[in-house]
Amino acid sequence: MAQYIADGIILGATLALGAIGLTLTYNILRFANFAHGEFLTFGAYFALALAGVLSFGPNLGSLTFGWSFLLVIVLAAALTAGLAILLDVVVYRVLRRSDVAVALVIASFGASLMLRNVVVFIWGPQPDYYSRAIAIAHPILPGVRVTTDEIFVVVLAAVLMVALHLFLTRTRMGKAMRAVSDNVLLAQVTGVNVANIIRLVWIVGGGLAAVGGIFYGLTVQLIPNMGFNLILPMFAAAILGGIGSVYGAVLGGLVIGLAESLSVIWIDPGYKPAIAFGLMLLMLLVYPSGLLGERP
Amino acid sequence: MIGILSYLVFFLIQALVYSIVALGLNLQWGYTGLFNIGVAGFFLVGSYTFAILSGPPYAAHLGGFGLPIVVGVLGAMAAAGLVALIVGIPTLRLREDYLAIATIGIAEVLRLIALNAKGLTGGSRGAQSIPRPFQDVIHSNLLNNAVYLLIVIAVVVVVYYALEAMVRSPWGRVLKAIREDEAAASSLGKSPTSFRLQAFVIGCVVMGLGGALNASFVGFIAPTDFMPILTFEIWAMLIAGGSGNNRGAILGSVLVWAFWTSMGSLTQSVLPSDLQVKGGALQIILIGIVLLAILMARPRGIIGEEAVVSREAQLGGGDGHD
Numbered sequence: 001m002a003q004y005i006a007d008g009i010i011l012g013a014t015l016a017l018g019a020i021g022l023t024l025t026y027n028i029l030r031f032a033n034f035a036h037g038e039f040l041t042f043g044a045y046f047a048l049a050l051a052g053v054l055s056f057g058p059n060l061g062s063l064t065f066g067w068s069f070l071l072v073i074v075l076a077a078a079l080t081a082g083l084a085i086l087l088d089v090v091v092y093r094v095l096r097r098s099d100v101a102v103a104l105v106i107a108s109f110g111a112s113l114m115l116r117n118v119v120v121f122i123w124g125p126q127p128d129y130y131s132r133a134i135a136i137a138h139p140i141l142p143g144v145r146v147t148t149d150e151i152f153v154v155v156l157a158a159v160l161m162v163a164l165h166l167f168l169t170r171t172r173m174g175k176a177m178r179a180v181s182d183n184v185l186l187a188q189v190t191g192v193n194v195a196n197i198i199r200l201v202w203i204v205g206g207g208l209a210a211v212g213g214i215f216y217g218l219t220v221q222l223i224p225n226m227g228f229n230l231i232l233p234m235f236a237a238a239i240l241g242g243i244g245s246v247y248g249a250v251l252g253g254l255v256i257g258l259a260e261s262l263s264v265i266w267i268d269p270g271y272k273p274a275i276a277f278g279l280m281l282l283m284l285l286v287y288p289s290g291l292l293g294e295r296p
Numbered sequence: 297m298i299g300i301l302s303y304l305v306f307f308l309i310q311a312l313v314y315s316i317v318a319l320g321l322n323l324q325w326g327y328t329g330l331f332n333i334g335v336a337g338f339f340l341v342g343s344y345t346f347a348i349l350s351g352p353p354y355a356a357h358l359g360g361f362g363l364p365i366v367v368g369v370l371g372a373m374a375a376a377g378l379v380a381l382i383v384g385i386p387t388l389r390l391r392e393d394y395l396a397i398a399t400i401g402i403a404e405v406l407r408l409i410a411l412n413a414k415g416l417t418g419g420s421r422g423a424q425s426i427p428r429p430f431q432d433v434i435h436s437n438l439l440n441n442a443v444y445l446l447i448v449i450a451v452v453v454v455v456y457y458a459l460e461a462m463v464r465s466p467w468g469r470v471l472k473a474i475r476e477d478e479a480a481a482s483s484l485g486k487s488p489t490s491f492r493l494q495a496f497v498i499g500c501v502v503m504g505l506g507g508a509l510n511a512s513f514v515g516f517i518a519p520t521d522f523m524p525i526l527t528f529e530i531w532a533m534l535i536a537g538g539s540g541n542n543r544g545a546i547l548g549s550v551l552v553w554a555f556w557t558s559m560g561s562l563t564q565s566v567l568p569s570d571l572q573v574k575g576g577a578l579q580i581i582l583i584g585i586v587l588l589a590i591l592m593a594r595p596r597g598i599i600g601e602e603a604v605v606s607r608e609a610q611l612g613g614g615d616g617h618d
Binding site: 026031032034095106107109111113114117121124125228232268270271273284285288 | 393
C-alpha cells in the first residue's frame with residue numbers, strides 16, 4: 001500500500017508538471033491543446049539526444065547520471081519551449097486570426113499525431129532509456145523502496161513548483177500572466193502586452209512539460225507514444241483541479257497519479273489508464289468547475 | 297484487368313464505409329459544431345457489437361448468437377448510440393472542448409476494454425470469421441465483393457438522404473442556429489443541450505453502422521484497428537471534402553482514402569523494408585501537413601457548406617446579396 005502511494009507521488013510529479021502548461025494554455029488561449037503531450041515526448045527525446053553528446057563527470061552518488069544531466073534538462077526544456085512557440089507561430093496563430101477559431105482543437109489533434117510520428121521517424125518506435133545502469137531501490141520507510149532517481153524527480157518537481165509560485169506572485173511578468181489568465185481585455189487595458197504573455201505561457205508550459213517528460217523517461221522509459229498516453233491523465237488533472245488554476249493542476253496531478261497507482265490493488269492493471277478518465281467524467285458530472293477552479 | 301477491377305471494388309467498399317462514418321461526423325461537427333475526436337471508439341463499438349451478435353460461436357470469448365446480419369447491424373447502431381449517451385450527458389452542457397477530451401478518452405477506454413476484456417472481445421487476438429451477407433450463396437471473391445459494394449452504396453444513399461432530410465428539416469435548422477448563436481437559439485426556447493445530445497447520438501449511431509459494415513467486410517477485427525489514427529483519417533476526409541456538406545463528406549472520403557492508400561503503397565515500394573515503420577510515420581506526417589494546410593487555406597473544404605436562404609428572402613429581394 002505504502003509502496004503504491006510512493007509510486008503515485010512519483011507519477012503525480014510528472015503529471016503535475018505537464019498539467020500546469022495545459023491548464024495555462026487552455027485558460028489563456030481558450031482551447032484544449034492536444035499537442036501538449038508531445039511537448040513531454042519531445043522534451044524527453046531532446047534530453048536523450050543531448051545526453052548523448054553532453055555527458056561528462058562521474059555519476060552523482062547513487063543517481064544514474066552526473067552533473068551534466070542537469071545542463072541537459074535545462075537545454076531540453078529550452079528547445080521544447082522553442083518548439084511550442086514554433087507550433088504557435090506556424091499553426092495556432094494563423095487559426096486564431098481566422099474566423100474558424102474552433103478549428104484549433106482539430107489542428108492541435110492533427111499536430112499531436114504529426115509530432116508523434118516525427119519522433120518515430122527520427123528515433124524509431126522502440127523504447128529507449130537514458131542509462132543502462134540499474135537503479136537500486138533503497139528502503140526509505142517500512143515497506144517503501146524508491147530509487148535515488150525517483151527521489152531526485154520528486155525533489156526537483158517540488159523546487160520547480162515553488163519557483164513557479166514565486167514567479168507568479170512576486171514578479172511583474174508573473175502577475176501580468178495571471179492578469180491575462182483572469183481577463184484578457186482588462187489586462188490589455190492596463191497595458192499588458194498580450195502577445196508577449198502568450199509567448200511566455202508557451203515557454204513556461206513547454207519547458208515544464210519537457211521536464212515532466214524527462215522525469216517520465218528517468219522513472220519509466222521513453223517511447224514515442226508516452227506523451228499521448230499521458231495527455232488524458234493530464235487533462236483529467238487540469239479539470240480536477242479547475243481549469244486555469246496552477247495550484248489546482250498540481251493537486252490534480254497528484255490525485256490522478258495516486259488514483260492510478262492505487263487502482264492496481266483493486267482492478268486489472270490493464271485498465272489503469274481508464275482511472276483518470278473515469279475520475280474526470282465524474283468530476284465533470286458533479287463539480288465541473290474543479291477543486292480549485294473559479295466559481296461561476 | 298480483373299486485378300484492377302477487383303482492387304477498385306475493394307477500394308470503393310473501404311472508402312464508402314469510411315464515408316458513412318464521415319457522414320455521421322458531419323452531422324456532429326459540420327452541422328452542430330461538436331468536436332468528436334473519439335470516432336474510432338464508436339466505430340469500435342459498432343464493429344464488436346456486430347461481431348458478437350451475428351458472428352459464429354467463439355471458443356475464447358462471447359459471441360455465437362448467430363443472429364441475422366440485419367439484427368447485428370441494428371444492435372451495433374444501438375450500442376454506439378448508448379455509449380454516446382453516456383459520454384454526451386455529462387459533457388454536452390459544458391464548454392465545447394470538454395466533449396473533445398471526453399470523446400478521445402472514451403475511445404481509449406473502449407480500446408482498453410477491447411484489449412483486456414478477453415471474455416467479451418477476444419483481447420489482442422480479436423474476433424474472427426465475422427459473417428458477410430450472401431457468403432454461402434456467392435463463392436467467387438470478386439462477385440461477392442461486387443455485391444457487397446452494391447449493398448454499401450445502397451446504405452450510403454439511404455444515410456445520405458436521411459441526413460439531408462434531417463438537416464433540412466426545422467430540427468436541422470435549430471442545430472445550425474445553435475452552432476451559430478447559442479444565446480439567440482435558446483432565447484427562442486430551444487434547449488441547446490438537448491438538441492446537441494440528439495445530434496451527437498444520431499451521429500454516433502451512424503458511426504456504429506459504419507463499424508458494423510467494416511467488420512462484416514473485413515471479417516476480422518482486433519484492437520489495433522481502432523487507433524486514434526482512424527479518427528484522424530475520418531476528420532481529414534470530412535475537412536477536405538467540406539464540413540457542413542454531406543456530398544462533401546462522401547467526396548472527401550474517396551479522395552482522402554485514395555491519397556492515403558496510394559501514399560501507403562508508394563512508401564512501401566520506395567523504402568527498403570527496414571525503413572517501413574519510418575515510412576508509415578512519414579505517411580502520417582505528410583497527410584497531417586495536407587490537412588493543416590487545408591484547415592488554414594480553405595477552412596470550408598472543397599465543396600463547403602451551401603448558404604441557406606429563407607423562401608421569403610428569395611421571393612422578396614431576389615437579387616442575391618443576403
